[in-house]
Amino acid sequence: MAPHRQVDGVNRHHWWRDAVIYQVYVRSFLDSTGDGIGDLAGVRAGLPYLRKLGVDGIWLSPFYPSPQADHGYDVADYRDVDPVFGDLAEFDSLVAAARRLGIRVLLDIVPNHCSSEHPWFREALAAAPGSPERARFHFADGRGPDGAEPPNNWHAMFGGPAWTRVTEPDGRPGQWYLHMFTPEQPDWNWREAEVAADFERTLRFWLDRGVDGFRIDVAAGLFKHPELPDSPDPEADARTRDSVNPLAWNQPEVHDVWRHWRAVCEEYTARDGRERLLVGEVSVPTAREHARYVRADELHQAFFFDLLSAPWDADAFRKVISEAMQDIAGTGSTVTWVLNNHDQVRTVTRYGEPAPEGSGLGAARARAAALLMLALPGAAYIYQGEELGLPEVVDLPDDVLTDPIFRRTGSRARIRDGCRVPLPWSGQASPFGFTSGAEGTKPWLPQPEYFAEYATHRALADTRSSWHLYRDGLQLRAALDQLGDGTLRWLDTQPGVLAFARGDGLVCAVNFGTAPVPAPVSGTPLLASGPCPTGVLPGSTAAWWIDAP
Structure with missing residues (x-):
């Protein structure tokens, strides 16, 4: 763990300011049950590996009960564990084991939308227009003859319109509901106090079970313009228009939510002195807008994605780093650096494009970028497999793809399955130690043969591997006063x-x-x-x- 530091003569250390957090995509980390899907017991079994790597904490992707239309980001029950990943007892064992090893545990929480199988949404479908049950979501009458057109021109993040029409209980075509991602993910209406109160119950449920904080999905979302007017950019690309639609994202009311959640975390900290962390997935146009989310009474951290999206160019990197240090760190907050996550093409391939499977050049650039990130002031997040130098799997056949982007657009552009292929742990052939199942058990996504070169047992044995570079960088970062928080x-x-x-x-x-x-x-x-x-x-x-x- 990072030591306490004196910065500019003042002890400003809070563990999260310069923490290095490892993102665990649970279904692809390690399978303990033999069904080809990673689970919480697998994460627990992998904790010594992460301790050896030297990270301060882990962020777990959603493991809640879910139909898995978007691999858990469609939550049907926010206060339980999906049986495919284990149960609450296993979760408690994981938290206890992590605490013994000095590893903090963050959960992924999804407050912008839920699953269409959530009990409250099923109640809304069974209720009448204008009912309290429908008020928890965004239901609206359609436009045009017989209300057959969507209420506005918004598009969904994953392609197609952001509205789906329902069949009313009497069998007639009825209202439309809003979903900024897929029809299986209806958006909550945060202008209803009942929604906010239920999410506070969720926070307290997991905080009472010992978690150290939350990564907040779509943290610039939640509130939509109350009149749901047309977007001013109707011709924008359907895959990205929501990020530039000021009527759907980055509404000013969202900041009151983060102030309240911060107060809840501070309440728990006051009880035992253990700081709880809120880190937001904040996609906004500028570093200055980003900085508003990490004011002293709001989120502790918000991912700074500009470094991830910067081209491999010295001037581009200097520009985004300088803006972050001026606009974000300049507020007294800390920049939260990230080079990859479960939604992005892996770094080796991204920096090596257009060569297939990355390239030697892509691998060298990815290693250099990692060392750069670990030297920057602030916190850093590492996506699982990056420490192994894994490339993107670019040739998955269509019949195994699970990303809803592919289902809704028919295009492989920007699909995310390639960075979610299960990790290789050992051996020369799939499943490379990922699953404990009988011979022939297949991981939920197929692993290419070349993953043998990246298996953890080989990485640990080779002092020239990316794993050792990350491990050595983390050790120096923890040992040297010059690194971590500061300027x-x-x-x-x-x-x-x-x-x-x-x-x-x-x-x-x-x-x-x-x-x-x-x-x-x-x-x-x-x-x-x-x-x-x-x-x-x-x-x-x-x-x-x-x-x-």
């Missing part, structure tokens, strides 16, 4: 090179080009993402030095 100072460099100083003498530099350049610091680096001779910074390489005065 950075940019250093002058030649074009294509990014360099900054942290604290008293630590320098991180990244060569975004392919040709070697002179190193900004003499001497042997403390740590480098690839071979780094004294005095030289090779292409697609990052390194850390202590620059003695």
